[in-house]
Amino acid sequence: MKEQNISILEQRFQEKIDNDIKIEPRDWMPDNYRQTLIRQISQHAHSEIVGMLPEGNWITRAPNLRRKAVLLAKVQDEAGHGLYLYSATETLGADREELIDDLHSGVAKYSSIFNYPTVTWADMGVIGWLVDGAAIMNQVPLCRCSYGPYARAMVRVCKEESFHQRQGFEIMTNLMKGTSEQKAMAQDAFNRFWWPSLMMFGPSDADSKHTEQSVKWKIKRHTNDELRQMFVDATIPQAELIGLTIPDKDLKWNEERGHYDFGEINWDEFWQVVKGNGPCNKDRVDTRRRAKEEGMWVIEAANAYAEKIKVRKAS
Amino acid sequence: MTNKEWPLWEVFIRSKQGLSHKHVGSLRAADAEMAIENARDVYTRRSEGISIWVTESNNMFASNPNEADSLYEPSDSKIYRHPTFYEVPDGIEHM
Amino acid sequence: MNSLFEYLLRLGDDSLIIGHRLSEWCGHGPILEEDIAMTNLSLDFIGQATSIYKYAGEVEDKGRSADDLAFLRFDREYKNLILLEQPNGDFGMTMMKQFLFDSYRKPLFERLIHSSDDMIAAIAAKSLKETKYHLKHSSEWIIRLGDGTEESRNRVQDSLDTLWRYTSELFFEDSVDEELKSSGIVPSMDGIKKDWSSYVGEILNRATLTIPINNWEQEGGRKGMHSEHLGYILTELQYMQRAYPGMEW
Numbered sequence: 001m002k003e004q005n006i007s008i009l010e011q012r013f014q015e016k017i018d019n020d021i022k023i024e025p026r027d028w029m030p031d032n033y034r035q036t037l038i039r040q041i042s043q044h045a046h047s048e049i050v051g052m053l054p055e056g057n058w059i060t061r062a063p064n065l066r067r068k069a070v071l072l073a074k075v076q077d078e079a080g081h082g083l084y085l086y087s088a089t090e091t092l093g094a095d096r097e098e099l100i101d102d103l104h105s106g107v108a109k110y111s112s113i114f115n116y117p118t119v120t121w122a123d124m125g126v127i128g129w130l131v132d133g134a135a136i137m138n139q140v141p142l143c144r145c146s147y148g149p150y151a152r153a154m155v156r157v158c159k160e161e162s163f164h165q166r167q168g169f170e171i172m173t174n175l176m177k178g179t180s181e182q183k184a185m186a187q188d189a190f191n192r193f194w195w196p197s198l199m200m201f202g203p204s205d206a207d208s209k210h211t212e213q214s215v216k217w218k219i220k221r222h223t224n225d226e227l228r229q230m231f232v233d234a235t236i237p238q239a240e241l242i243g244l245t246i247p248d249k250d251l252k253w254n255e256e257r258g259h260y261d262f263g264e265i266n267w268d269e270f271w272q273v274v275k276g277n278g279p280c281n282k283d284r285v286d287t288r289r290r291a292k293e294e295g296m297w298v299i300e301a302a303n304a305y306a307e308k309i310k311v312r313k314a315s
Numbered sequence: 316m317t318n319k320e321w322p323l324w325e326v327f328i329r330s331k332q333g334l335s336h337k338h339v340g341s342l343r344a345a346d347a348e349m350a351i352e353n354a355r356d357v358y359t360r361r362s363e364g365i366s367i368w369v370t371e372s373n374n375m376f377a378s379n380p381n382e383a384d385s386l387y388e389p390s391d392s393k394i395y396r397h398p399t400f401y402e403v404p405d406g407i408e409h410m
Numbered sequence: 411m412n413s414l415f416e417y418l419l420r421l422g423d424d425s426l427i428i429g430h431r432l433s434e435w436c437g438h439g440p441i442l443e444e445d446i447a448m449t450n451l452s453l454d455f456i457g458q459a460t461s462i463y464k465y466a467g468e469v470e471d472k473g474r475s476a477d478d479l480a481f482l483r484f485d486r487e488y489k490n491l492i493l494l495e496q497p498n499g500d501f502g503m504t505m506m507k508q509f510l511f512d513s514y515r516k517p518l519f520e521r522l523i524h525s526s527d528d529m530i531a532a533i534a535a536k537s538l539k540e541t542k543y544h545l546k547h548s549s550e551w552i553i554r555l556g557d558g559t560e561e562s563r564n565r566v567q568d569s570l571d572t573l574w575r576y577t578s579e580l581f582f583e584d585s586v587d588e589e590l591k592s593s594g595i596v597p598s599m600d601g602i603k604k605d606w607s608s609y610v611g612e613i614l615n616r617a618t619l620t621i622p623i624n625n626w627e628q629e630g631g632r633k634g635m636h637s638e639h640l641g642y643i644l645t646e647l648q649y650m651q652r653a654y655p656g657m658e659w
Contacts, residue, residue: 026380056437063650063659064477065460076449087341295440301558302345353443
């Protein structure tokens with residue numbers, strides 16, 4: 001009887017999703033749907049938060065006042081986006097600090113791109129342009145995802161991120177209009193970040209274990225390979241326009257498909273970075289863990305003070 | 316590590332004079348003053364609001380979605396509550 | 411010496427240097443909400459510095475832009491308070507520095523909005539709005555941390571003991587101020603100091619903190635004589651402009 005009930009509930013749940021009716025926090029949902037969402041949204045949140053670090057690395061060295069303000073605002077937005085997303089997980093019954101502890105203990109994953117170092121100013125350009133560009137490609141379809149709080153958070157995130165990509169492309173454009181040193185700096189950054197950006201869309205569809213169910217639940221609206229292709233198609237003309245050379249000898253326009261063909265991604269590298277062996281994995285996680293540990297006394301003090309005020313008001 | 320978290324707060328923002336406050340999300344804060352300031356810093360970075368309400372999430376009470384049938388559907392049949400239910404003869408304006 | 415230019419550098423460098431220090435927190439705050447809050451403070455200060463330097467460049471009239479003034483002067487030419495270049499330390503130290511400075515900036519801008527110099531009055535009007543919020547934020551934190559746990563009280567009392575020696579410089583005045591006061595461009599420090607002392611005293615009292623005595627008072631920033639910390643700030647701040655001179659970014 002109980003099993004039968006659940007299958008009826010599941011059937012109704014799927015009907016809602018098929019009819020594009022959003023699922024809201026207190027609605028019945030399959031346990032797997034809830035867990036998959038918590039995993040997906042928290043990974044996304046972790047990526048925003050860890051993603052603050054490679055760019056944060058250049059805030060104090062930004063070349064002029066305008067760039068400094070823009071970079072600060074952008075990195076701050078990432079903190080905001082992480083916060084919106086953690087909020088969405090909390091509507092599913094997750095606890096933000098527990099999720100963050102999973103990040104700090106290495107249990108939880110985040111986007112592998114943030115494990116690459118930012119070694120020159122041009123990296124600020126290429127990250128805004130490519131990394132945020134890839135993120136937008138991923139995120140725009142999620143504004144229509146089936147879970148209401150996630151979809152609403154993504155609407156907000158996408159609205160705010162449109163400036164991120166533009167400021168990155170503006171940095172690249174300026175560099176490519178500049179001196180030979182600046183052009184070389186831009187090309188070098190592009191060479192280093194091009195392939196990792198393509199890896200941001202995750203393993204190829206053949207190796208992606210979550211995709212099918214997630215598409216059915218509409219918490220993922222395109223497959224990894226579809227999104228990757230969209231990204232390549234959109235980005236190549238932009239790179240060519242400002243005079244960058246794409247570091248892929250196999251890249252060519254395929255008239256028949258109406259898409260660019262591109263070379264094989266180095267999946268060994270991808271999996272190594274995912275497993276924690278990227279150039280900055282340890283630094284990134286250690287930095288975030290330290291921020292939390294060193295701030296714990298502040299959290300405790302504010303709680304203690306709030307308690308005192310309650311007591312004083314009551315007496 | 317033991318987590319000594321701040322309570323969760325729900326944030327409502329009035330985007331401009333004349334509109335009602337709308338739920339925008341949640342955040343963590345130790346007290347109401349901090350919750351308002353955090354809401355200002357987190358949710359109005361692009362001039363999205365001119366007034367903020369916050370309330371601790373555990374003070375929110377919600378209707379049960381399983382009772383939606385009995386709570387909301389009965390009003391669906393009371394179509395006479397809507398002006399379009401009534402016929403107005405041609406030539407009558409401003410009614 | 412052009413007194414107005416000199417005064418604007420003091421005002422602008424204060425904003426730049428504290429904004430720079432705050433920006434070091436971005437990504438490292440004790441909790442996400444406060445990380446975002448500190449970046450908002452920093453952005454306000456970078457914005458202030460930009461408009462003040464822009465005007466300073468016009469006053470100087472030698473074709474220097476806001477960026478030239480921010481990025482291309484040497485160590486002894488920066489005129490910020492020594493207080494502001496001090497390292498961030500823990501969150502309590504940063505908030506204490508912020509509190510001591512905000513408590514000075516608010517009465518200063520409240521007077522500068524009446525400056526006979528229209529541009530200064532306009533910059534002060536905008537900055538005052540920001541400063542009121544900064545002060546509310548830092549004051550509340552000082553009270554929370556002071557009256558929070560034993561650990562937080564000890565930490566923030568230590569910060570106060572460390573930073574107090576730099577507070578007399580807030581009210582530094584020399585011939586630059588004298589000249590500008592006589593033409594109604596800047597206010598006297600007397601009233602500002604009075605406001606500062608009474609407000610700081612009140613908040614520290616609520617925070618159950620004790621004002622230290624017998625600290626040797628440190629001054630020099632207003633004349634370009636700094637602590638060793640400024641040099642390292644400039645090393646980062648100026649890196650790009652020095653390494654790639656004259657390029658557009």
